[in-house]
Amino acid sequence: MFETSSIPAELLADITSVSKSTLLKWEKSRKIIPVFNVVTNKKEYKISDLLHFEEIRSVFAQDPELKANITKSLRDFNSIELFAGAGGLAIGLERAGFKAIALNEFNKDACRTLRINRRHWNVIEGDVKNVDFTEFIDIDLLAGGFPCQAFSYAGNKLGFEDTRGTLFFEFARAIKEMQPKVFLGENVRGLLKHDNGRTLKIMKSIIYELGYTLIEPQVLKAIFYRVPQKRERLFLIGIRNDLVRFADFKWPDPHNKIMVLRDALKAGDLYPTDVPISKGQVYAKRKKEILDLVPQGGYWRDLPDDIQREYMQKSYFLGGGKTGIARRLAWDQPSLTLTCSPAQKQTERCHPEETRPLTVREYARIQTFPDDWEFSGSLTSQYKQIGNAVPVNLAYAVGQSLVSLLNMIDIGQSSI
Template sequence: MWRTWKFCDGLLDRCCEGGSFTFAELFAGIGGFRIGLESIGGSCVFACEIEPFTRKLYTTNFGNQPAVAGDICEVHASDIPPHDILVAGFPCQPFSSLGTQPAFDDDRGLLFREIVRVLDAAKPCSFLLENVPGLLRCDEGKVLQTIKEELSEAGYDVLVETVNAKHFTAQARKRVFFIGFRRPSQCAEAFQIPELPDMCIRAEDVLQSEAEVRSSGLLEDYTLSDEQFLRLQDSSKWARRGGMTSTLAWGDKVCDTLVGHYGKTIRKGNSQLVPRPAPFKPRRFTPRECARLMGFPNSFKLTERNGEEPGMWFRALYKMFGNSVSPPVVAVLAGAILESSQQSSGEAGLCD
């Protein structure tokens, strides 16, 4: 993955002359936003994450400075320090095309209003929000329109962009990003996503060797049982996808989108698998491979198993990585926000 971060460093050098910036993150997850923003000079002043196990992994990697709050609904906006950029990956389940898309009929679908509440009170210069592409089509586009209108009413010019992480990772992962600039400014007019080259990162660049996985002592736990493999072969998706040709993450492939429920319905053909040498059955991705698929650096720490049943341990990590945001994508978009701010103001820094 070093090629990804080398590219980001070169692309963003000119965006970050003039010093650091501050950011606050809501729905922080395991810190994908934070990794991307800190890589270009950002300093976190506030973070919140309601899920205890996710919050534990976050603090394992970033410590407790600032202290990580829990439920954003219980945080007074006045308790959030001033910051330049607000970032958030607000809950995607109500908008995902993998479900029934209840949108605002699901209480989680209304949590974007917590972002609006903080924007209205804190008035940061800009924001960067992430969600799934299914949001664009919810209720024939009415959900998107509502979210844009409420963000605009908080005092921001709002742009919507769809970006695919496959430019920087071994995974095809389209996500929609809301980008906002506080009025009055010309930053929105100056904003432009840089041309994103294909870094040609493939499965072979992120997969661990057979020996590495064996040394973890969990190789057999990751590997499908005979029964699981037989049921997979009987699934309609296995037949429709061409079986081993498409379902397996061969070395030269760009992998499928990693989702939070990865590994739960293997027998139905919903989870991409890693081929093992014959005569062994294929295996699930390891948590480290999932981290690499998302663009997290190898320095990112995983939770210790501490005697926990292997399946419970790695499925919890699958959920956390599948629900996270790709750090290199965040770095590039935030760098573009900084650059447009500089162009608009005529000097280094965020929009005045």
């Protein structure tokens, strides 16, 4: 029934979105019962004892064959993508059955990345403000991860024109000019509470003003969708009002296995071979000496106290866990969320065995890019492109749900 019989504490915390201190409280109340793994010397929990958690049931207690069903598109659905970056979202949507008509991106290196990998893609390089979308009328899907920005408030209620100057305005302008059947917006989960929730509230009102029904925004955890990384993204899906009566959107079901770093870097379920050798950043001499002392899965608090003080300096006396500092990843856990640089002090992503930052291809695999996807630009630029991307497998899962939605809309329209 299960891919594994037990899971470590770190993974249970990730799946249920709680802290390790909450797990300890649950143990005291006997809500969960720990067992000791003599091989890893770590505390674990039997999955059979955790089925009272909905999140556990959604991942482990469903028939894998049911989850393996792939939704086939009834035709070639077309798409336009804004803020395309290095192509993580675009690859996932392509795999799901979408044909990219055009992709807009401002960054020159990211545009070169898109072009060298998909020579047939129409990559519109430049500021989105200068793109005329009226030539793409009635497109099937508009997608894009617009940055989260605050609005300038002239009053209590803002309309479409009042948000001019933000990148959300440009995304909304594309909706207005193209009138896509469906749109997909992707953002950080912080958008839910940004400016005390007012930013999202205004976005919702503008989407309504444009003639679209917004599915309640959902935060999806990448670890549920064959991504070996603790990344969370907020997705907004809107359906044109005249098509809502044909639509019954369903968010993607979690995969029946949680992928970990080993799945990304070694041959197995995700990739047929070990990760290819590639370039990567390096640590300075003293930094490497210090990180040599960090155990697998550990961070700065696992260092001797005198080394902690040396490495953390004034931060040593401040509160907070700062668990990303001097962090060495572990083979049997998903990676922490990738950032734009694996070597910076606040966001270190050290290889589980070798004392070095993750390489470019290791970064790409954790984001589930294919090994033949090339990245253009300097090493720093490549890390940034990968770190900012939507994980390919997460994009594919969402793309499958969008294909099902558009299939329903097509069938509904044809029956009139």
